[in-house]
Amino acid sequence: MEVSKIKKLFSNYLLGKTPEQENVIVDQWYDSFDQDPPVAVFKDRQEEEKIRLEIWNTISPQIKVAKSFYLSASFKWSAAAAALLVAVCTFFFLRHQPYTEIITNNGEYKNILLEDGSQLVVNAGTRVRIPRNFVKNRQVELLDGEIYVEAARDEQHRFTVENGSIKTTVLGTAFNITAYEGLSKMTVGVVSGKVKVEMPEHGATILNKDQSFVLHKDISTVTVERFDPATLGWKSGKLILNDASFEEMIYLVEKQFGIKIITTSEKVKMTRYTTELSTSMDPIKAAEVLAAIHRLKISIHENQITMY
Known part of the structure; x- marks a missing residue:
């Protein structure tokens, strides 16, 4: 031929x-x-x-x-x-x-209605894989980022989310998973219902409403804590920082606003950051507000912001 x-x-x-x-x-x-x-x-x-x-x-x-x-x-x-x-x-x-890959850019999020009737909300800077025949294989693979799920009930086909070696099995519920590679913690928070989180090194953990599974990556330990509703702020267009380190703050700011913040100041690096910013703000304005709240200043050179 x-x-x-x-x-x-x-x-x-x-x-x-x-x-x-x-x-x-x-x-x-x-x-x-x-x-x-x-x-x-x-x-x-x-x-x-x-x-x-x-x-x-x-x-x-x-x-x-x-x-x-x-x-x-x-x-x-x-x-x-x-x-x-x-x-x-x-x-x-x-x-x-045999899957569809969903990727969101910095400053972008997507609301997706899955084939089985479940709702998937994907935060900025996230990569997710979904099987093409989702009704029979209700498995979401979270490669990097953050998602919120409202799982449709189906006793014959459990809804699962995999992030590396961590597997979350849904028992008819709404929950949030934060699994950004650049953050020191990976969390699974239950808004309603019940989920099971499995990890080879720590076995299975059952979570009920208002509970969170927290993996502390740097020391490889797991804790069960009370779920903070502010975690869901991103779904309504808010970046909420709660006692965040400098490294966590600049990582999340880049995800939501697409800007890079650097510093050479030890004072800035040691500051803990707590604030609420609308993700619809102008990125430079957001950096100015963030700095002012913590009694800091910024300077802008090309596309780089220095905080001091």
Whole structure:
């Protein structure tokens, strides 16, 4: 079969435009690669995701709009073969992703109604994966960030959220999970109902309404604390800081406002930050208010804010 026809076949297949006969041809070709038992290449999902991103970051800069040149016949064939290779790689890449990935930028959040009727609210700077057939596989993978869930009740298909080795199983409830990589704590807070949080090193913890599971990452300990409703401030457009360290403060400010704050002052680094800011504020104004409340000042140089 000619290269152009093969490329067209793959393109139409991925778009769902091929007739049943051609679908069978592609599926048989694809399945022929699965005759040997699968080999475990990656240690875990995090390593797999890291390598996938590295590969994508390597090849994506090479995908550019083609310019018009007069090419030799041999060069045209090489280019066609390269185009076919890209099409085949794309085919494999899409076939091996049985999930939808949701990514929010800094300063952005999304409200999503899931296929089973559950509500998922995704905070700024968050990455989440959701299975494409969510009704039968109600599993959310929180890679980084913060989400709020109101899970629809379904006794036959439990709603679970996985964050690394931590698995939260919902028993018909509303809850919030904060799992930003840059924060020293990972928390699961129950707004209503009941959840079970499982972690290999600490076993299972049952949480009821108004309770929080708190993992202190730096010392690898777990505590159960009273849930602070202010944690949900982000859902109504607020950044609420409650005795936050400088590192926590600048991390959350960057997530919500997209600005970087630095300092060389030990006084600023040692300050604990408690305030409430509307995420609709101008970013510079938000930094000014934050500094003024704590009797500090800021200076602005290009896109960088120095607090002193």
